[in-house]
Amino acid sequence: MAPLNDEQLHQIRDERREQIKAAAFQVFARKGIISAKMSMIAETAGISNGLLYHYFKSKDELFTSLVQEAMVESEATMRSVYAMPGTPIEKIRTLTEGMIDESGAPYFMLIHQARTSDGVPEKVKQLLEQYSMDTYMDMLLPLFQEGQHAGEIAADDPRELIACYLSVLSGIMVINSNGNDDYRHPKADMLMRLIANPETINK
Amino acid sequence: MAPLNDEQLHQIRDERREQIKAAAFQVFARKGIISAKMSMIAETAGISNGLLYHYFKSKDELFTSLVQEAMVESEATMRSVYAMPGTPIEKIRTLTEGMIDESGAPYFMLIHQARTSDGVPEKVKQLLEQYSMDTYMDMLLPLFQEGQHAGEIAADDPRELIACYLSVLSGIMVINSNGNDDYRHPKADMLMRLIANPETINK
Amino acid sequence: MAPLNDEQLHQIRDERREQIKAAAFQVFARKGIISAKMSMIAETAGISNGLLYHYFKSKDELFTSLVQEAMVESEATMRSVYAMPGTPIEKIRTLTEGMIDESGAPYFMLIHQARTSDGVPEKVKQLLEQYSMDTYMDMLLPLFQEGQHAGEIAADDPRELIACYLSVLSGIMVINSNGNDDYRHPKADMLMRLIANPETINK
Amino acid sequence: MAPLNDEQLHQIRDERREQIKAAAFQVFARKGIISAKMSMIAETAGISNGLLYHYFKSKDELFTSLVQEAMVESEATMRSVYAMPGTPIEKIRTLTEGMIDESGAPYFMLIHQARTSDGVPEKVKQLLEQYSMDTYMDMLLPLFQEGQHAGEIAADDPRELIACYLSVLSGIMVINSNGNDDYRHPKADMLMRLIANPETINK
DNA sequence: AATGAATGAGCATTCATTCAT
DNA sequence: CATGAATGAATGCTCATTCAT
Structure with a gap:
């Protein structure tokens, strides 16, 4: 199968980011920054633990990005x-x-x-x-x-x-x-x- | 030399308990039960980590006792x-x-x-x-x-x-x-x- | 690259579990449940402390599982x-x-x-x-x-x-x-x- | 009251030592050296924690002395x-x-x-x-x-x-x-x- | 891009030992 | 001699983060 072109890749990336953000938003707002576990966010987003770190460098960065939004x-x-x-x-x-x-x-x-x-x-x-x-x-x-x-x-x-x-x-x-x-x-x-x-x- | 008499001991114990409670109160109220670290409470109370456990059996017990109060x-x-x-x-x-x-x-x-x-x-x-x-x-x-x-x-x-x-x-x-x-x-x-x-x- | 397939993962998990069990068996049998330190078991198994807890929820569970076997x-x-x-x-x-x-x-x-x-x-x-x-x-x-x-x-x-x-x-x-x-x-x-x-x- | 003379003191010391040894013997034999807690020995002997250390420099010394006997x-x-x-x-x-x-x-x-x-x-x-x-x-x-x-x-x-x-x-x-x-x-x-x-x- | 196995630093708790009284 | 309050090092366990595949 032909590889996805740049635009498609970009779109996947964006969708994933939003998916993660939505999950993280929910978890952070409910639990607070410390009680919110990365594993909980990953599970809520329906992805693996590791993938979180492809999209956000750290828990802090994820949180920061959400607060900004x-x-x-x-x-x-x-x-x-x-x-x-x-x-x-x-x-x-x-x-x-x-x-x-x-x-x-x-x-x-x-x-x-x-x-x-x-x-x-x-x-x-x-x-x-x-x-x-x-x-x-x-x-x-x-x-x-x-x-x-x-x-x-x-x-x-x-x-x-x-x-x-x-x-x-x-x-x-x-x-x-x-x-x-x-x-x-x-x-x-x-x-x-x-x-x-x-x-x-x-x- | 004779050990401290009962009254003195009692007084020390009571004072320490109050001192710990005051410190814990402050820390718990500010940070919540998870973020509040026992070491933080100990430091706030000006005592060692271990001594906390002479007066309260666990973090949970300490928290419970404060909530009750x-x-x-x-x-x-x-x-x-x-x-x-x-x-x-x-x-x-x-x-x-x-x-x-x-x-x-x-x-x-x-x-x-x-x-x-x-x-x-x-x-x-x-x-x-x-x-x-x-x-x-x-x-x-x-x-x-x-x-x-x-x-x-x-x-x-x-x-x-x-x-x-x-x-x-x-x-x-x-x-x-x-x-x-x-x-x-x-x-x-x-x-x-x-x-x-x-x-x-x-x- | 694609992640490991299910079979490979399963095999790794099984191997690790057995490896840990073997190590734990040795250490528990020799030292008893209290003297046996999780760090000792981890070291004997050649893995990190934390990994132990991916495979067994607690020292008690590990011990129980071994006794059962x-x-x-x-x-x-x-x-x-x-x-x-x-x-x-x-x-x-x-x-x-x-x-x-x-x-x-x-x-x-x-x-x-x-x-x-x-x-x-x-x-x-x-x-x-x-x-x-x-x-x-x-x-x-x-x-x-x-x-x-x-x-x-x-x-x-x-x-x-x-x-x-x-x-x-x-x-x-x-x-x-x-x-x-x-x-x-x-x-x-x-x-x-x-x-x-x-x-x-x-x- | 007149202070006890040397002989009496000596006798008290010896009695205490035996009392501690008997307690320690019981606890060590039942629990093993690690599970046996100094506090348990003190309690069994009916004395305070601290007093143990007037008679035996350490848990090890106490244990050694018992084994010797x-x-x-x-x-x-x-x-x-x-x-x-x-x-x-x-x-x-x-x-x-x-x-x-x-x-x-x-x-x-x-x-x-x-x-x-x-x-x-x-x-x-x-x-x-x-x-x-x-x-x-x-x-x-x-x-x-x-x-x-x-x-x-x-x-x-x-x-x-x-x-x-x-x-x-x-x-x-x-x-x-x-x-x-x-x-x-x-x-x-x-x-x-x-x-x-x-x-x-x-x- | 995606997975989950692996690591290690951090925290609650226990306990031998010391020390002021 | 006698007490028990006080200390701190050690241990079980959690979780953010990394890495091989």
């Missing part, structure tokens, strides 16, 4: 708020809902793992500094200000409001992403009270 | 809300404040680790089932109902309200207890909006 | 007495000879270690109960009775005769299997006097 | 055969009985442990060379020869006869001294057949 995705998710329909507070409500259920949480969970676990590679720490909470705050600031002008959002210091909102949201995502049934997902509506203008709620 | 303490903290001054919402506010800063968080963090980590001893799992979120909900229910009657607390289903409050609080404690500066502690006042009756806030 | 072999050896040539007493003599020199002793030695050492896994204890001395006695009983009828074997209580014979044989095997030159192997002929009918010997 | 005792036991009543074969029978039940076995067991275990101190190995099987053979030789002249003992090569007798006896003692009920003590009468002149038995 998660940061991009989480930023995109965050930015997407501006494209959502409705008034500012409605946009935020939609964003919040999306994060509380499954869609957005895994990315944040991985980032949380990266932020709080031991044994995180140095490179990841540097990446995280760039994408600190401030980045997200800057991203949401115009939206919150707009909401305040519209009287929908409480008139507190907007940065503090955002910090509070993000911390609560992060916390919720973290405690809910461990497959642990004990905690309850609060409804997005309740969380909105944190930032909504009370007068608005009243009506 | 944390459960007792966290329950006590939660119960203490009834003894606090002021109206129901003021009591809850004080409780919230206490948990957000240093005082209460470590206990919750350890319990969170126990709930979500891999490699948790079977006995701990059993203990955790007894102290589920429901336990805390039951404890706070009368207080929330009283607050609702007084018009201070939002008129939602009280159990859902408490679940939301506890989840948010847990989340905050978790993300804040990793010695990570990136997240911000939301102010207790802001968190109170989750449960407060909006009309009351307004005034 | 030894019990099967020792039973087979014992049963084979019926297929040996000659009269009952000649059969027993041949069996005895086989056990005193190298062929059968190591199996018995391992079983002896299992019976008398500390730190023997629970499962091994259960196995040993099934294969107690009584099992062997039952196996030899018909042969001894036949010999008694033929006037070749002493007319004592046959079970006691067998017990005596087996104890002596076990003892000999044990003291001889430690690579210790100090003890002498008694000749089989001498041992036969324990059970032979004295009148027969005379002639 | 056991060698002296076993030699004495062996020699005592000449003082026993009866004909040569009766003397040997009495000796055999004494060794099979409790009285003599522990000494031999300890020596067997010393001969066959791992981790035996170099000094013990040297001692054992001096007291090899040959020593015992020399001791019993005159008795056996006398028995042969009297027609009570089989007319084989006397040294081989003794070697056989001693090996069997050692084996019996070894397999019986592990508190293991599975093996049976053969009766002394049966063992005597190994060496007795068959004609004598007949009558």
Whole structure:
């Protein structure tokens, strides 16, 4: 049989990489960087132990690459708020809902793992500094200000409001992403009270 | 020369035990049961590796004993809300404040680790089932109902309200207890909006 | 290049397993389960420490698996007495000879270690109960009775005769299997006097 | 209170030493040198761990000292055969009985442990060379020869006869001294057949 | 590209031995 | 003399990583 041409090879490589990443993503997010075993990732990806190392030089590199991707995705998710329909507070409500259920949480969970676990590679720490909470705050600031002008959002210091909102949201995502049934997902509506203008709620 | 008398020995043993527990508490809460190395605990406690095993039979036993203690303490903290001054919402506010800063968080963090980590001893799992979120909900229910009657607390289903409050609080404690500066502690006042009756806030 | 095919892998695995078993057998029989260090077994087998654990989950499992095999072999050896040539007493003599020199002793030695050492896994204890001395006695009983009828074997209580014979044989095997030159192997002929009918010997 | 005088001190020291030796003897003979833990010996002796080291510099020294004593005792036991009543074969029978039940076995067991275990101190190995099987053979030789002249003992090569007798006896003692009920003590009468002149038995 | 056998460094735990009291 | 707290070296076992095929 004729050997595969370059393009086909490239495609196989890319598919495998994605397959591995998906498996690793799942395992890392669930177990954290130390409890996640390379053998577990290989098994989840349905490949051999050794093959992992054809695609990623090390566990650290694999983890780093995932965190990088998660940061991009989480930023995109965050930015997407501006494209959502409705008034500012409605946009935020939609964003919040999306994060509380499954869609957005895994990315944040991985980032949380990266932020709080031991044994995180140095490179990841540097990446995280760039994408600190401030980045997200800057991203949401115009939206919150707009909401305040519209009287929908409480008139507190907007940065503090955002910090509070993000911390609560992060916390919720973290405690809910461990497959642990004990905690309850609060409804997005309740969380909105944190930032909504009370007068608005009243009506 | 005569050996140390019983009282002195007892005192030494007690001191060492507490010293080890304190060190282990710190390490476990920060790192989780797997990442926490016995050598790390020993070093933190300023003792040798071997001595750990004079006082605790195993890593599991040490962890279990700490979780047990944390459960007792966290329950006590939660119960203490009834003894606090002021109206129901003021009591809850004080409780919230206490948990957000240093005082209460470590206990919750350890319990969170126990709930979500891999490699948790079977006995701990059993203990955790007894102290589920429901336990805390039951404890706070009368207080929330009283607050609702007084018009201070939002008129939602009280159990859902408490679940939301506890989840948010847990989340905050978790993300804040990793010695990570990136997240911000939301102010207790802001968190109170989750449960407060909006009309009351307004005034 | 394609990976090794199934058959080759299977062969490698089987060879390694046997290689490890042989090494472990030697070390366990000589040193007992506690003194036998996994590193010693690995070295004897000419492999790394870690590889041991690809083939056997633990020291206990390795030991158990060897004891199991030894019990099967020792039973087979014992049963084979019926297929040996000659009269009952000649059969027993041949069996005895086989056990005193190298062929059968190591199996018995391992079983002896299992019976008398500390730190023997629970499962091994259960196995040993099934294969107690009584099992062997039952196996030899018909042969001894036949010999008694033929006037070749002493007319004592046959079970006691067998017990005596087996104890002596076990003892000999044990003291001889430690690579210790100090003890002498008694000749089989001498041992036969324990059970032979004295009148027969005379002639 | 007046301090104890030298003699009293000396007596206490001696008593303690014997107390420790007795405990160690028991534990070593039962468990072998490696499985025997110093803490076990201390507990058996009813003293603290540390005190052991006031009386014996190390585990090795303690073991060595016991082996030395056991060698002296076993030699004495062996020699005592000449003082026993009866004909040569009766003397040997009495000796055999004494060794099979409790009285003599522990000494031999300890020596067997010393001969066959791992981790035996170099000094013990040297001692054992001096007291090899040959020593015992020399001791019993005159008795056996006398028995042969009297027609009570089989007319084989006397040294081989003794070697056989001693090996069997050692084996019996070894397999019986592990508190293991599975093996049976053969009766002394049966063992005597190994060496007795068959004609004598007949009558 | 793909496999899984092989390696070795790291961690929990045990235990002989020392030391302050 | 006597105690038991304290130490640290040794051992079973795990797992990231490499390598021959």
